[in-house]
Amino acid sequence: MSDKATLEIKGQKHEFPLIVGSEDEVAIDIKTLRGVTGGVTTIDPGFKNTGSCESGITFLDGEKGILRYRGYSIEDLAEKADFLEVAYLLIFGELPTKEQLDKFHADIKEKSVVDEDIKKIIESFPKAAHPMGVISSLTSALTSFNPSSVDVSSDEAMYNAIVKILGKFPVLVAWTMRRRMGLPLDYGDDSLGYVENILKMMFKRPDKEYVQNRVLVDALDKLLILHADHEQNCSTSTVRIVGSSHAGLFASLSAGISALWGPLHGGANQAVLEMLEAIKEDGGDTKKYMAKAKDKEDPFRLMGFGHRVYKNFDPRAKIIKVAADEVLADLGIEDPILDIAKGLEQEALNDEYFVKRKLYPNVDFYSGIIYRGMGIPVEMFTVMFALGRLPGWIAQWKEMRLRKEPIGRPRQVYTGENFREFKSINKR
Secondary structure, X not given: OOOEEEEEEOOEEEEEEEEEOOOOOEEEXXXXXXXXXXXXXXXXXXXOOOOOOOOOOEEEXXXXXXXXXXXXXXXXXXXXXXXXXXXXXXXXXXXXXXXXXXXXXXXXXXXXXXXXXXXXXXXXXXXOOOHHXXXXXXXXXXXXXXXXOOOOOOHHHHHHHHHHHHHXXXXXXXXXXXXXXXXXXXXXXXXXXXXXXXXXHHHOOOOOOOOOOHHHHHXXXXXXXXXXXXXXXXXXXXXXXXXXXXXXXXXXXXXXXXXXXXXXXXXXXXXXXXXHHHHHHOOOOHHHHHHHHHOOOOOOOOOOEOOOOOOOOOHHHHHHHHHHHHXXXXXXXXOHHHHHHHHHXXXXXXXXXXXXXXXXXXXXXXXXXXXXXXXXXXXXXXXXXXXXXXXXXXXXXXXXXXXXXXXXXXXXXXXXXXXXXXXXXXXX
């Protein structure tokens, strides 16, 4: 294969170098395109064919159903590592030693206390406020309480900023949920593991002793790992492009949370449960809705099936399906919504229409089922997604700043009016 690509425009040929990734992905380097062609640009709505950066964090092959963090398969990480190990791997590039992991956890716990004035901000929101709006605002508010910008050239400053947000963000997540449920805002238990403490902060009631459920801890651990990073998706690209202006880490993360909010991205697991609720209200006939999903003339859209990137089975869904079955079996929940979900799952896995098109249940489908089983309100589902994606966003922001990437500034193809003479108001 040639190491160059040739582009012919108006009879003139221009050569551009090829970049080959470590997994043999090939990209055409067009950063000189406008200069050598006299202003020609490319157009790619949705950036489906455009690489915005080179990255050493996550490899994704949608055709083969492969997902790896820093070279480690998602299957191995979900089975053998815990979320904090994976966070360390994503952010710092290598799996931690026992000593590094212990220090990382201890430093996170040390920085987990949130300024008491943050409680005043939470209490100023109506209880009905959507948790994603609240968590985005609170993350942005952290900038006010930590005004100094991160010195990206200092390993110590970067490390301190990282453990600070990893310590405080779970507290903000728990407080956001507890405020919505009318429970007191409190901290967890310094003696617990990272994920165990998240669950305790979210669910401990003031009138009861909190008892850890190992099945729920393991399921949440896996869910957070599976959501930790996913290459250059909408929210991750947002974090990088906001950070490219040298906006601070907390501000960039807040922007990523807002991008994640949409139902086509992180809000998909909430959309799954809302769909299941609608099916229940209509009598719960799963066969009827599977038929509607196959009818091109019907506006109904089956949420939680198929994936924009994965053209085969979502590898994360294979892992989390097992956890979903374990959670529901352990809790012994009788819930018509979950019964409908299991019915849709079985129909899709055995229906020729869905199998042929590889429209399998994806990670959003199963994560919504698990969160509902745990007792997490549906409006909190996307917040939980953000909690898992946090280390990936941090890693991507850190990589972008350390590589000194230029400020993001996409081009456009103008399709508006040509030059027009201005007419005074009495002549219009």
